[in-house]
Amino acid sequence: MRHTSLAIFCYFFGATLFAQGEKPDAPEKYELGADSMPMTGVPEGKVTKFTWTSHVFEGTVRDYYVYVPDQYDPVKATAVMVFQDGHAYVNKSGEYRVPVVFDNLIHKKELPPIIGIFVDPGHLGEPLPDSRWKANNRSFEYDTLSDQYSKLLLDEILPEVGKAYNLTTDPDQRAICGASSGGICAWTVAWERPDAFRKVLSHIGSFTNIRGGHNYQALIRKTEHKPIRVFLQDGDNDLNNAAGNWWLANLEMESSLTFAKYDVKAVWGHGAHNGNxxxxxxPDSLRWLWRTTP
Known part of the structure; x- marks a missing residue:
């Protein structure tokens, strides 16, 4: 027992030092680069907002946004990337500002033309909260380990968007992304439906015991390999509460994914539970996720 405890301590201590160096007293500051800024001469994609009432999550109402690049060709089946907490990712002046990054990287041909679908969590009752983070069905939809949220996307949202745009059905050309509970949700969708999504981008993912997410570390090791590519981001100033330690949980996810021979990349830092x-x-995360070579 003593040797096991020592081994666990050495693993986490060594992994932290290897990835981070000495831990600072305060979260590190991060700056947006040129690819996250509007550029002269780069055509802008169009963003349109919609509202959806779900049958999969009966009675819930949510907003969603659709980004269509200027390079969209209706004759060609177009790649798709879905974002949980869509309001945070579609904001052109926010932390992620995905439409701006898409514009720049698609223009430089570092990404294929991608239709972005930014889906907010569902809310029961009226009105929708001013802060979509406070939608009352968010945790149930995002943190639950089941295929229900994938059904929302595959049976409702994607078919609805597909009425107007030519969306690919190739799972290798479909990606899904989210932050915090949205990050574990992105993984769950691909885990449950690798026939539909095979690229996952998780920011500060909640792989902790909110609704059993801590079990993924063991499930990944004991389940037959699935064809999923995964990018993980987290910082050692992330949350540490009754549900678990986010930083250690993400380290465990990387270890399990590496053990099970997934195509995984992790970028660690000193950030807190935010999108900085x-x-x-x-931009670099998207380049890696959408690269054509394994």
């Missing part, structure tokens, strides 16, 4: 670090590295 994930936003700063978003």
């Amino acid at each position: 670090h994930g936003g700063a590295i978003l």
Whole structure:
């Protein structure tokens, strides 16, 4: 027992030092780069807002946004990337500002043309809260380990968007992204439906015991390998509460994914539970996620 405890201590202590160096007293500051800023001569994609009442999550109402790049060709089936907490990712002046990054990287041909679908969590009752983070069905939808949220996307949202745009059905050309509970949700969708989504981007993912997410570390090791590519981001100033330690949980996820021979990349930092670090590295994260070579 003593040897096991020592081994666990050495693993986490060594992993932290290897990835981080000495831990600072305060979260590190991160700056957005040129690819996250509007550029002269780069065509802008169009963003349109919609509202949806779900049958999968009966009675819930949510907003969602659709980004269509200027390079969209209706003759060609177009790649798709879904974002949980869509309001945070679609904001052009926010931490992630995905439409701006998409515009720049698609224009430089570092990404294929991608239709972005930014889906907010569902809310029961009226009106929708001013802060979509406070939607009352968010945790149930995002933190639950089941295929229900994937059904919302595959049976409702994507078919609705597909009425107007030519969306690919190729799982290798579909990606999904989220932060915090949205990050574990992105992983759950691909885990449950690798026939539909095979690229996952998780920012400060909640792989902790909110609704059993801590079990993924063991499930990944004991389940037959699935064809999923995964990018993880977190910082050692992330949350530590009754549900678990986010930083250690993300380290465990990387270890399990590496053990099970997934195509995984992790970028660690000193950030807290926010989008500063994930936003700063978003262009490079997307380049890695959408690269054509394994």
